[in-house]
Amino acid sequence: MFVTPGADNADDRIDWAWTAMPATHALADDLSGSGLLRGRRVGVSLVLEPKTAALALALRDTGAEVAVFSAVSETDPAVAEALSARGVRVFAPGGAGSAETDADNAAGILDWHPDLLIDDGSHLVRLAHTERRGTLETLRGAAEETTSGVRPLVEMAAEGELRIPVIAVNDARTKGLFDNLHGTGQSCVLAIADLLDPVENPGRTLPRRDVIGAVWLVIGYGPVGQGVARHAAALGAQVLVLERDPVRALAAAHDGYGVVSSIADPEVDTVDVVVSATGVWHTVGLDLLTRVREDTVIAVAGGIDDEIALDDAHAAGWTVRRVEPDLSAWSAPATPAKIVYVLADGGGVNYTAAEGNPIEVMDLSFATQLVALRQLCRDGLEPGLHPIDTAAEAEVAALVLEQRMGRTAVDIPTDPGRVGGAAQHWSTHRYRSESSV
């Protein structure tokens, strides 16, 4: 379920999010009981919308001191103000801001000397390892929310540069299998559909672009690309996938989508909507912007800076005209000028032009973040990148199964000693059983 931006005031939206996060509350209650976070400073760096605000308040209830950082482009200013009014330190703009605002706020939350961080994109962890190294004296660890944040941490860990333990929450099964796949797929496709809906936008000049019957090119077939493809197809789009990993490209073909091997493929001529789901810089390069046909719509589901090479387009003489707050027309310097439409200025469309992922998956992601904080406090991890404890994953999933579906986790008795079957005779596990009975 989505919260409709602007439907009510920010306090109401935070309160609504608060009531819809039962797993987060259950784990926050546990943390409160254990006292593990009492008196600790926890810095939260996440897109600042009502669900994040509710997480910050739940964390505060554990006895932690909490501060939130969010970049200008990822902040709902009304939520920032409402959260600040409830006594949480907010390093995010309650109004307009600039790149300097972001730099000041990021430095500000680190100078507050958090003990623990929930980071998203590893922005704060990387800042702490470069321009704010003093922070590392007191920082005990961090939990990283997303794929594009884990990637630089993998590199830093391999080079021996990571000076604190970081848990790759993104890679927990209770995060990536739900948030990246289901939540982001759903929220990005619905955000794009809303932005292109002619009923929502009467009188516009943009050609009608229903999802049904349109050709969508999804670039990248990781969990996010898979989710986008799945939800677009469910709404009637014809989906093409461009994926550079041949195994994932093959998986896309088995999932029933068309697979193109490069932007030169003739099928790219038919594309109505391009979605980048890579989190890789310049995925939609100037060559693809030039290649697609007039009126193609381009959006980002991944969400790093310049995932669409609008900087190159600008340098090559393309001009931009804002049509609607989250829809711009980019004109190529050709005669006649070709126009392509870019959604949300090339930012992640679900959190820039809508209100992020459904609360059910964010409850799961936040619950996973809380067990990661517990692991950091309890387990005394070495500096480096760590997976989440698998027992904690199972605990979170069982909790959510019970809370949302009234089901307890399946309890099938196994021989705890030799669950892999090594204790059985070598001849077992044939594909066809020859029963001796």
Ligand SMILES: NC(=O)c1ccc[n+]([C@@H]2O[C@H](COP(=O)([O-])OP(=O)(O)OC[C@H]3O[C@@H](n4cnc5c(N)ncnc54)[C@H](O)[C@@H]3O)[C@@H](O)[C@H]2O)c1
């Ligand atoms: N918008 C959101 O709310 C949200 C939520 C979760 C994750 N994300 C972000 O979405 C991005 C994707 O996440 P994921 O977990 O699917 O990542 P992933 O790394 O598992 O998958 C990305 C895929 O893109 C492919 N790829 C990269 N560059 C390519 C190119 N130029 N052409 C074709 N294929 C290319 C890679 O081979 C890979 O298979 C990340 O940046 C992640 O942080 C966004």
